[in-house]
Amino acid sequence: MAAVDDLRFEEFGDAAASLAANSDTTTISIEDPGDTPKHQPGPPGGSGREEDDELLGNDDSDKTELLAGQKKSSPFWTFEYYQTFFDVDTYQVFDRIKGSLLPVPGKNFVRLYVRSNPDLYGPFWICATLVFAIAISGNLSNFLIHLGEKTYHYVPEFRKVSIAATVVYAYAWLVPLALWGFLMWRNSKVMNIVSYSFLEIVCVYGYSLFIYIPTAILWIIPQKAVRWILVMIALGVSGSVLAMTFWPAVREDNRRIALATIVTIVLLHMLLSVGCLAYFFDAPEMDHLPTPTAAPNQTVAAAKLS
Amino acid sequence: MRSRIREFDSSTLNESVQNTIMRDLKAVGKKFMHVLYPRKSNTLLRDWDLWGPLILCVTLALMLQRGSVDSEKDGGPQFAEVFVIVWFGAVTITLNSKLLGGNISFFQSLCVLGYCILPLTVAMLVCRLVLLAEPGPINFMVRLFVVIVMFAWSIIASTAFLADSQPPNRKALAVYPVFLFYFVISWMILTFTP
Numbered sequence: 001m002a003a004v005d006d007l008r009f010e011e012f013g014d015a016a017a018s019l020a021a022n023s024d025t026t027t028i029s030i031e032d033p034g035d036t037p038k039h040q041p042g043p044p045g046g047s048g049r050e051e052d053d054e055l056l057g058n059d060d061s062d063k064t065e066l067l068a069g070q071k072k073s074s075p076f077w078t079f080e081y082y083q084t085f086f087d088v089d090t091y092q093v094f095d096r097i098k099g100s101l102l103p104v105p106g107k108n109f110v111r112l113y114v115r116s117n118p119d120l121y122g123p124f125w126i127c128a129t130l131v132f133a134i135a136i137s138g139n140l141s142n143f144l145i146h147l148g149e150k151t152y153h154y155v156p157e158f159r160k161v162s163i164a165a166t167v168v169y170a171y172a173w174l175v176p177l178a179l180w181g182f183l184m185w186r187n188s189k190v191m192n193i194v195s196y197s198f199l200e201i202v203c204v205y206g207y208s209l210f211i212y213i214p215t216a217i218l219w220i221i222p223q224k225a226v227r228w229i230l231v232m233i234a235l236g237v238s239g240s241v242l243a244m245t246f247w248p249a250v251r252e253d254n255r256r257i258a259l260a261t262i263v264t265i266v267l268l269h270m271l272l273s274v275g276c277l278a279y280f281f282d283a284p285e286m287d288h289l290p291t292p293t294a295a296p297n298q299t300v301a302a303a304k305l306s
Numbered sequence: 307m308r309s310r311i312r313e314f315d316s317s318t319l320n321e322s323v324q325n326t327i328m329r330d331l332k333a334v335g336k337k338f339m340h341v342l343y344p345r346k347s348n349t350l351l352r353d354w355d356l357w358g359p360l361i362l363c364v365t366l367a368l369m370l371q372r373g374s375v376d377s378e379k380d381g382g383p384q385f386a387e388v389f390v391i392v393w394f395g396a397v398t399i400t401l402n403s404k405l406l407g408g409n410i411s412f413f414q415s416l417c418v419l420g421y422c423i424l425p426l427t428v429a430m431l432v433c434r435l436v437l438l439a440e441p442g443p444i445n446f447m448v449r450l451f452v453v454i455v456m457f458a459w460s461i462i463a464s465t466a467f468l469a470d471s472q473p474p475n476r477k478a479l480a481v482y483p484v485f486l487f488y489f490v491i492s493w494m495i496l497t498f499t500p
Contacts, residue, residue, distance in 0.1 A: 079404075086405040089475040121406070125483060132490055139497070156497040158383045 085120040085199070093122055100207040103241045109207070110200050110245055118199040123206020127172045130209055133216040134168070135161040138280030141220040145284050160280060171272050172209060176201040179246075179265070186253055194248040204245050208238040212273065219277060222284035231273050239266045334358045341424045344463040351414045351467065359420020362427050363392045366491075369430045372500050383494055391494075395487045396420060403472060403480045410471035419484070422464040426488065429456035430495050437500055449496060457492040461485060 074081040096113045103109070139156060146152040180198045187195055196204075215234040219227055243262050250258040318326070334357050367388035383391075400415040408415075433449045464484050472480045 083405050083407065086402075086407075088479070090478045091475075093479060121402070121479060125402075125486075128483075129486060132486065132493075136493055154497075154499060156383070156494070156499075158387055158494075 085118070087117060088119040088121055092117070093119075096122055096203075096207050097210050100210050100241050101237060103237060103244055105240075105244065108245055108248060109204055109241055110196060115200070118197065118203040120199070120202070120206075123172055123202050123209075126206050126210050126213070127168050130213055130216065131161065131165045131168050133213045134164045134276055134280050137216045137220050141222060142282050144220065145222050145282055164276070164280065167272070167276070168209070171268075172205050173202065175268060176205050182261070183249055186250065186257070190253045196249060204242065208241045208269075211238050212276075215273070216276070219281055224284060227277060227281070231270075231277060235266070235270050235273060239269050242266065242269065330355070330357060334361070337421050338424055341421050341463050344466040351410070351418065354411075354414045354417035356413070356417060356420065359392075359396075359417065359423065362420060362423045363389060366392070366423065366427050366430055369427075369434060370494060370498055372498075388494065391490065392420075392423070395490070399483045399487055402483055403468070406472065406476050406480055408472045408480060410468065415468065418464055418467045419487070422460045422467075422488075423491065425456040425459040425463070426453075426491050426495060429453050429492075430498075433495060433498060434500075437498075453492050453496045457488055460488045464488075 074084070092113075096109075099109050099113045135158075138160060143154055146154075176198065180196070180201050183195065183201075211234045215230050218230055221227070242265050246265060247258075247262060250261050333353065333355060337355075337358055367383075367385045370383055370388055371385060396416050396419040399419060400410075400412055403410065403415060404412065429452050432452050436445060436448055436452075439445060461484065465481055468484065469477055469481065
């Protein structure tokens, strides 16, 4: 009967012949995993034994673990290697963004959201959005501030897009690199329980920049107090996400070094936000002081009164 | 039989230049029609070409130039900047959708993204015409309205062609960069001042 032939690994030809000859033989194919728990020949197409073993949950469990571990070991010159960094679904990205906006004390962003699967989608596109948000909002706010002046000619200033892009991407990639190097160095000196891979650090930094997108848009409001309050809020939220993420990685270390690391992380974050505010957004002094070009304003005011 | 095949193969070599150009122009024109009236169809994907995107990109970049001589005060996008933004933006979006697991080919995606700039090019033309009139808030509102409508049209057209090639739980992830891309181009069009 065909069943005996089916148990022999090499004879795919027989299985195919028997399938062709007798349409109701129980030749096992991948779509019917429940039929026989034991060793199966491949489907008549012969697509490799490993697939069958993994799918049918064979008792070679170490083989399946090998296969699960093999997920990330494509050589780096193939496309599949980079695809593993984009293996996220929409709801996962949203969850990670939510996690970066609502830091819960005691909950580690990396362990909670990222540990299984660091992705590069979030960091890359959040940085891209941030670049354009800063450039466009800076432009808009300058336009609105100088709206009444006759001497001001509006120019869109696309130079600022390239500068913003350089700054944001350098921050989002070079600072994690430096931090990762530093943590690896400390790891060799002090045995830390928690250690992060480079991609996880990039992931945390990328998602923590998300809060700056609405902040940049709200910076259009030309009030100094409002802008500085926004800076404080954004720094508070994203700084605490970063601090809570990296505290477990350094707390085993010398107390002063641990504190210095956390302080440096928060300080660099603040430098980024204050620097962007100062460079891309003109100061709204015109609202409070009489302008040096008083003549056109006075004539405008006189025209309004009369 | 063999000679007939050889005849067929060399037929496009022996035809007149006018025939070649007209055939390509007709193909480009047909795709323009598909963008203007987007339905789910495979035409843009099946026979992709990059002539249309090139024509559109060059037209857009030329129209975004201003005639001013003093280039120091000129903060607008240079020709090269527009070109780079359009082409590198399209390449990045294509790479992104392929990395997310989409099954569209590289050039097909470039073709679709390039052709869907057509509504925004039309918006640029309209804006330039509107700017010949009296400047003021009404002028600005008209331009804003036109740009918003054309932006929405571009997004709808490109999503109609691209959305099916993505796995269903990642569609939003693949569509968002397209949104950002057309938003930036719309911004460049809207802030153009001669």
